[in-house]
Amino acid sequence: MTGEFLAFILLALIAITGGVLLLNLSKVVHMVMALVATFLSIAGIYILLSAEFLAFVQVLIYSGAITIIMLFGIMLTKHDDKEDVSPGRLKKLLLFLGIAGFGIVFYMGIYNLGFSGTAEDLHINxxxxxxxxxxxxxxxxxxxxxxxxxxxxxxxxxxxxxxxxxxxx
The missing domain is CATH 1.20.5 (Single alpha-helices involved in coiled-coils or other helix-helix interfaces)
Incomplete structure (x- = not known):
């Protein structure tokens, strides 16, 4: 196990946790903060891939500008937080099964993927x-x-x- 692999696992867990929190939190501002954590962890993954420009754009545009626009939109609009509709157990179970199925199919697709080509030095400059x-x-x-x-x-x-x-x- 290398440090790069451990960093990837940590960043991936932060991204997944942020996405799950985004779907499960009830306050909109907390949802935006979970989204920021997801955006920043994706920027970290870009750095691990030697894509510094994409990491910079991810932090600048998504973590910064889009999040601020979302917060301004939330603050400037009227909304009622009185309705608290919680999904039933069946809906939660189906949602979990759908996410797990998607993850398994995605993993199998990536695991069996083979690249046949010459390696290029895209990470240089x-x-x-x-x-x-x-x-x-x-x-x-x-x-x-x-x-x-x-x-x-x-x-x-x-x-x-x-x-x-x-x-x-």
Whole structure:
């Protein structure tokens, strides 16, 4: 057993525990904190895979920006926490069996997977390789995505802007 394997097991357990807590907690803010733990552990797994750029993006975008947006959405909307509907035993059992079945099928699919190819040194200067690929081969889709995001931002601002109500005569 290597340290890398132990780190992977620890990070995977944190990610799974965060996901299970996300589904089982009753307070929304606690759910978001469980989601943050899952996002951060996935970033740690990216680091173990020598994908530092993806780990940085995972922490910056998901653990930071998406979580803050979710918290603002929760704080700015009205919601009633009066209804406490707890699922029955049969529903919990079916949910557990479904998750366990998915895990077994997923494990078997990965366990029997064989890669037949030459090993490449993708982990060497991977951030530079991503930048070179984005700004050479994929420059048009990259710029189109930025234009679509800009249009979405402008549309969200226009929709969120309240106009003063006109007085009826």
């Amino acid at each position: 991977n951030t530079a390789q991503i930048g070179t690929a984005i700004y050479t081969k994929y420059i048009i889709p990259f710029e189109l995505a930025s234009v679509v995001l800009l249009v979405a931002l402008i549309g969200a601002i226009i929709l969120a802007k309240k106009e003063p109500e006109e007085e009826a005569e």
